[in-house]
Amino acid sequence: MQRAVPPPTRRAPSLLGIIGFLVFVEFVSGFLQGFYDPLQKLFATHHGVSDADITWFQTIQGLSAAISVPLLAKFGDMFGHRRILRITMVLVTAGALLSALAPTFELLLASRVMMGPLAVWLPLEIAIIHHRLNRDDARRSIGILVSILTIGAIVGTIAGGVATSLVGFTTALFVPVVLLLLACYAVFFRIPASSGGVRTRIDGLGLAGLAVIMVLLLSGMNVLAKSGLADIRAWLLIGASAAVLVPWIVWERRIESPAVNLRLLASRSLAPLYVSGFMFGFVMFGFQTPFITFSASDPSKDGYGLGMPTLTVSLAVAFFTLLTAIGAITFTAASHRMSMKATLVCGAGLAASGFIFFAMVHDAPWTVFAFAIPTGLGMGLLMGALPALIAEYAPDTDTGIAAGVYNSLRTLGGSIAGALFAIILSIALTSNEGTEAGYTIIWSVCAVLFLASTAALAFGKYSLSTSPEFGSTPTGTVPQAPTSITLNEGHTS
The missing domain is CATH 1.20.1250.20 (MFS general substrate transporter like domains)
Structure with missing residues (x-):
């Protein structure tokens, strides 16, 4: 074919x-x-x-x-x-x-x-x-x-x-x-x-199984976030997801044309990228709401927070977003000055340093902007580099699904973070330590995840061309004309 x-x-x-x-x-x-x-x-x-x-x-x-x-x-x-x-x-x-x-x-x-x-x-x-x-x-x-x-x-x-x-x-x-x-x-x-x-051949069973796993797991996380650890429905949904996951993995490893190439995901080139993508989504989608609520909370009334007015919080979010965008746009230039591995490790390391700082120092509005500089730039480098490299290292026949799985892992990470952080804050609210301790735990969890991402990315193997392990052609090259054309979207759609 x-x-x-x-x-x-x-x-x-x-x-x-x-x-x-x-x-x-x-x-x-x-x-x-x-x-x-x-x-x-x-x-x-x-x-x-x-x-x-x-x-x-x-x-x-x-x-x-x-x-x-x-x-x-x-x-x-x-x-x-x-x-x-x-x-x-x-x-x-x-x-x-x-x-x-x-x-x-x-x-x-x-x-x-x-x-x-x-x-x-x-x-x-x-x-x-x-x-x-x-x-x-x-x-x-x-x-x-x-x-x-x-x-x-x-x-x-x-x-x-x-x-x-x-x-x-x-x-x-x-x-x-x-x-x-x-x-x-x-x-x-x-x-x-x-x-x-x-x-x-369409792996209908594999695609259906993946959809069921995602729906069950995301539904379970949603129930956890709203109802807490005591809600049995959440654990039933998560358990059902795990029960479907095991036979799904067996099926995907045995079928000739799987919906998701698990061997590809587990390769030394791509596994660190997917693991980091999951942890990136966990932090990116999970920390935003706690960050905003902590910044806007009045310490004189709530006992925690920075007491920043709405406009200042909006400016802080815009500043963080701008730095993230700059990091995403400039990761290619950074990879020319350093190696691609160094760029990835630098991005995760910068983000980790920002969260370590914020976990230790968060008693004045200026700390929000100081936190945003390394964290925004670091997360921006990862946000641009991870999907780009996944597309490069995936076989040409699996580029879309490779990027789609990355997207799904980020979403899954964010859902788990939303549930976990809600539980952390609810426990902190009723404990003697106070709610501020819950926020400190959240920043610390984010720092640990980015440190783990740094280690995972340092383990990866990234060359200047696409990985020959799966037979993909270099991005942008045009191979010799085939003797027959199965489907050419450029002419038929």
């Missing part, structure tokens, strides 16, 4: 032609993820549901993403990444329109299910870039994409509140629809195809 490639006479597209519209699409993705969060209370009021019910607004989209990302990423490898990106773009646009028009809460939840696949956009875009650009341009472009995703989320968060105050709640909900229609134009008419796809 042969991989489809562009005709050897086709002129390579420019860097701007590859990433220009992908940047806009990823900005829209971030915008959507930030836009709806501040509006959850308004959705609850509009549909007449309780605060407990509206938690499903985010939960059900997360579960939809957990199911759809591995499946759609694998389909991108098989049928063409741009084709799947187009399909999901239409689905998410329809979901955003339904959320604006939904007359009932049930239809609102259905719209959130439809919007779950937006999480697969970045893995698909990474695959498109990987197949079209040389190594350095691909790394640089992926760094730009992940930084724009973060910036888009900040802009979306601000825009949600501003648009609602200017034009009203129901009208404001059409803002994401307009942006999505523009993104549809980009995907259908401006974004180039990846080099193609490979039709292999």
